[in-house]
Amino acid sequence: MATPLDHASTEDPILVRAAQAGEEAAFEELVARHRDRIYARAFSVVRNEDEAIDLSQEAWVKGWQRLTQFHGESSFSTWMTRIVINLCLDHLRRRKRQPTDSLDALDEDSGGVERYMAPVTVNPTQRLERGELRARIDAALGQLSDAHRTVLVLHEFEEMEYKQIAETMGCSIGTVMSRLFYARRRLAALLADLRGEERSS
DSSP states (O other): OOOOOOGGGSOHHHHHHHHHTTOHHHHHHHHHHHHHHHHHHHHHHHOOHHHHHHHHHHHHHHHHHTGGGOOSSSOHHHHHHHHHHHHHHHHHHHSOOOOOOTTTTSOGGGOOGGGGSOOOOOOSOTTSOHHHHHHHHHHHHTTSOHHHHHHHIIIIISOOOHHHHHHHHTSOHHHHHHHHHHHHHHHHHHHHHHHHHHHHO
16 A cells, blocks of 8 residues: 655646645645745736736636646646646737837837847836836836736746737737837836836835
8 A cells, every 4th residue: 555645845837746646635726835836926917906906816727627738848837837827818809908108119029139138127226225126126026017917927036938928919029029119118117217216205
């Protein structure tokens, strides 16, 4: 008779195999380990707590249903992140579009000179405490358009390549590069504005 798994001390790949064999307790342990990250990724894209909760829960349901399709090419956490991001993108496409500001209305598909420019590095607050910087970045992300915020999250946080982002978002690599350029520039400007507001207060 096989010894039952001690789920809390078992590594993810072993838990995944147990869950693929139908052991629900193993999957519940995976959920407990990674639910905060999956929720955080959903929230970083949709910017709404209730929607992020619903979408992350839907992602876990899909993860359980599709678990046999997971073959370990990436980590389980990365695989689940892809599922929740795809759900978020579908959700944003269904959501009634809001009017975009002038920056977002630029023709991103034209792929002008900006795609050949060096990336803008967002590092305006070197001396800030980490928590304070996170709060400022979070506030600034909330002011980006859905498309700009998503491409920034996928590239900077998920470290996805341009080709992967293009496939995920259903657009060209040129559009990804253009959106990333504008998103970085906009984020840098927003962070600078936030610093300026604090100095004057």
